[in-house]
Amino acid sequence: MANLLTSLRLLLAFPAAAAFAVESLLPPPALAGILLAAIASDYLDGKVARSRGTASASGQLFDHATDCAFVTACLTGAALAGDVPWLLPPLIAAAFLQYVLDSYYLQQRKSLRMSFLGRWNGILYFVPLVLITAARIIDPLTQFLLQTTTLLCYALILSTLISIADRTLASRN
Secondary structure: OHHHHHHHHHHHHHHHHHHHHOHHHOOHHHHHHHHHHHHHHHHHHHHHHHHHOOOOHHHHHHHHHHHHHHHHHHHHHHHHOOOOOOOHHHHHHHHHHHHHHHHHHHOOOOOOOOOHHHHHHHHHOOHHHHHHHHHHHOHHHHHHHHHHHHHHHHHHHHHHHHHHHHHHHHHOO
């Protein structure tokens, strides 16, 4: 059941990314519904796995890889629309790749080695998507929400770079 919830998020990545890239593709409330379903599936999949006793390292990897695919695809769509800086999506992908390589190959663990900053970045990568969607729905606040999105994206670029540097330095010890 948990992997089914994660799979739902993965299936929603392409239509959501396309809708972020081309605003007229979906009505904003439909995009909000897709985004809400993705966030809900992310919140619930781990809870379901733990409550059913099916949590596993491979399930965690599938969940985190799906999160990365979803936010990277959607933020790439948003970058195509000019709503987020182009640097953020490839940095997210690079940070995730480093996370996996560090955990499984450098640290030779059998599960992902999480970090405090990486965990918070993973959560906060969804926020620009929420703000862009809200900007499409709440017309009087559009400019404010898009400016807030831009500022948040630059903060996420910085925190992602710090996270990459932190993981690099920690793996040398």
